[in-house]
Amino acid sequence: MCELLGMSANVPTDICFSFTGLMQRGGKTGPHCDGWGITFYDGKGYQNFKDPNPSCESRIAQLVQQYPIKSCAVISHIRQANRGSVSLVNTHPFTRELWGHYWTFAHNGQLSNYQGLETGRFVPVGDTDSEIAFCWLLNQLEQRFATRPDDDALLFSFMAECCDQLRELGVYNMLLSDGDVVANYCTNNLHWITRRAPFGEASLIDEDVTIDFQKETTPNDVVSVIATQPLTNNEQWHRMLVGEMCVFKKGEVIYHREGTPHPEPQQGNEATSSQ
Amino acid sequence: MCELLGMSANVPTDICFSFTGLMQRGGKTGPHCDGWGITFYDGKGYQNFKDPNPSCESRIAQLVQQYPIKSCAVISHIRQANRGSVSLVNTHPFTRELWGHYWTFAHNGQLSNYQGLETGRFVPVGDTDSEIAFCWLLNQLEQRFATRPDDDALLFSFMAECCDQLRELGVYNMLLSDGDVVANYCTNNLHWITRRAPFGEASLIDEDVTIDFQKETTPNDVVSVIATQPLTNNEQWHRMLVGEMCVFKKGEVIYHREGTPHPEPQQGNEATSSQ
Numbered sequence: 001m002c003e004l005l006g007m008s009a010n011v012p013t014d015i016c017f018s019f020t021g022l023m024q025r026g027g028k029t030g031p032h033c034d035g036w037g038i039t040f041y042d043g044k045g046y047q048n049f050k051d052p053n054p055s056c057e058s059r060i061a062q063l064v065q066q067y068p069i070k071s072c073a074v075i076s077h078i079r080q081a082n083r084g085s086v087s088l089v090n091t092h093p094f095t096r097e098l099w100g101h102y103w104t105f106a107h108n109g110q111l112s113n114y115q116g117l118e119t120g121r122f123v124p125v126g127d128t129d130s131e132i133a134f135c136w137l138l139n140q141l142e143q144r145f146a147t148r149p150d151d152d153a154l155l156f157s158f159m160a161e162c163c164d165q166l167r168e169l170g171v172y173n174m175l176l177s178d179g180d181v182v183a184n185y186c187t188n189n190l191h192w193i194t195r196r197a198p199f200g201e202a203s204l205i206d207e208d209v210t211i212d213f214q215k216e217t218t219p220n221d222v223v224s225v226i227a228t229q230p231l232t233n234n235e236q237w238h239r240m241l242v243g244e245m246c247v248f249k250k251g252e253v254i255y256h257r258e259g260t261p262h263p264e265p266q267q268g269n270e271a272t273s274s275q
Numbered sequence: 276m277c278e279l280l281g282m283s284a285n286v287p288t289d290i291c292f293s294f295t296g297l298m299q300r301g302g303k304t305g306p307h308c309d310g311w312g313i314t315f316y317d318g319k320g321y322q323n324f325k326d327p328n329p330s331c332e333s334r335i336a337q338l339v340q341q342y343p344i345k346s347c348a349v350i351s352h353i354r355q356a357n358r359g360s361v362s363l364v365n366t367h368p369f370t371r372e373l374w375g376h377y378w379t380f381a382h383n384g385q386l387s388n389y390q391g392l393e394t395g396r397f398v399p400v401g402d403t404d405s406e407i408a409f410c411w412l413l414n415q416l417e418q419r420f421a422t423r424p425d426d427d428a429l430l431f432s433f434m435a436e437c438c439d440q441l442r443e444l445g446v447y448n449m450l451l452s453d454g455d456v457v458a459n460y461c462t463n464n465l466h467w468i469t470r471r472a473p474f475g476e477a478s479l480i481d482e483d484v485t486i487d488f489q490k491e492t493t494p495n496d497v498v499s500v501i502a503t504q505p506l507t508n509n510e511q512w513h514r515m516l517v518g519e520m521c522v523f524k525k526g527e528v529i530y531h532r533e534g535t536p537h538p539e540p541q542q543g544n545e546a547t548s549s550q
Contacts, residue, residue, distance in 0.1 A: 042362070045366065046364075049322075088317040
């Protein structure tokens with residue numbers, strides 16, 4: 001399995017703190033040794049860093065941790081390969097153009113019988129289930145809507161239905177962004193938190209780092225972080241349910257579709273994960 | 276105008292030396308202050324670094340200079356904006372998928388009357404003449420060849436004809452790669468050099484750096500570097516002619532179309548530029 005990290009904010013915000021926690025899972029506190037990537041949007045443009053080497057040893061990951069790139073929409077991924085070889089072409093996130101915008105995608109999970117998914121003009125370049133799912137999803141969206149619909153509920157309810165179809169093929173946890181919105185879909189492991197005033201302190205689970213967000217923010221800041229597992233041990237993270245979808249814009253939820261409880265009583269019956 | 280840098284090699288080779296020379300032109304020895312980018316291929320995958328800030332001040336550019344990323348196909352660009360705002364979305368190189376491969380493009384020059392170019396499914400995201408030209412070129416290639424032709428001469432002679440059409444709109448110097456080949460087209464300023472055994476020393480024009488390639492290479496290495504202006508002052512660079520196109524693969528020229536002499540006698544009548 002892999003680990004996902006996403007952010008949506010109403011002011012350009014760096015993700016150094018959360019990224020530092022995530023990177024430790026890339027071969028140090030976690031087994032995710034097969035590369036990592038992160039995409040930062042700035043308006044309609046994006047900046048991407050990728051490395052097929054383990055994140056905890058990566059010079060490029062060090063730069064991203066130390067150099068505060070500020071963005072309102074971020075997608076990141078560290079990989080433990082299950083489908084597809086360990087190589088740059090298979091390293092998430094993947095980016096393609098749709099409706100005149102760049103869409104960026106990362107997936108956690110594993111699909112079966114995905115080879116027959118019809119991807120239309122979105123031809124996969126690598127050989128992962130994830131990239132094929134992404135290409136299929138974009139093709140579905142383009143076939144259904146020739147241009148981006150103004151009605152967000154119409155767009156995202158259709159997107160959720162497409163994600164439901166992918167979930168029928170296996171485990172499908174997703175982050176997807178066009179730089180404006182950050183959409184998340186959960187099969188089994190996805191958590192999010194929204195931080196806003198009054199801000200407090202947070203401590204990473206994976207590294208001995210504490211941050212006082214009050215010193216780093218202004219009172220109007222709203223920042224939502226989405227991650228496979230909670231990254232901090234003193235804040236309350238929402239655990240998403242099966243088939244639940246959230247879409248964030250400027251840090252706020254603008255679309256939400258309910259999920260159903262997780263099948264495993266021992267792990268899944270709590271709506272939130274905290275300690 | 277902007278500066279282009281490309282490389283094609285038969286073994287994974289770092290471009291730190293040439294990139295160090297190029298980066299000085301981004302606001303220090305040259306006026307190209309409006310961002311920079313570089314794309315390294317590894318097989319069918321690619322790694323991209325971009326920054327809308329001047330390259331000579333960029334932390335990310337420092338990393339790329341110091342961290343030897345080895346690749347057989349590289350495209351780089353530093354920008355002095357003429358068409359389109361200074362922003363990440365307008366920062367070269369641009370990458371799109373065609374025929375199941377990622378194609379990466381950078382342009383030096385300025386076009387007029389480019390707004391009407393038909394780009395088909397390759398919808399531009401930014402607002403530069405360069406990105407529109409790239410999208411138009413990919414659309415021409417896809418319309419002409421449903422899949423990549425096996426015959427390189429057929430493919431690249433058609434590509435050269437498309438580039439000729441773009442040259443009718445203004446100045447069109449181009450680098451284009453799919454990770455396998457690196458194609459170059461010249462209107463007025465493009466130079467290249469192939470380095471092979473016996474290797475010697477080279478000194479950068481823009482920075483007090485000398486490299487002894489014999490220490491960095493093996494006898495079988497073949498490395499071609501393409502740049503807007505020669506980067507070294509003690510080697511012989513080929514100056515490309517008007518409408519000339521060269522396609523490199525593993526460092527060697529695999530396709531060549533002749534050009535015509537440059538119109539300016541004082542700058543253009545020498546086939547090579549050296550000193």
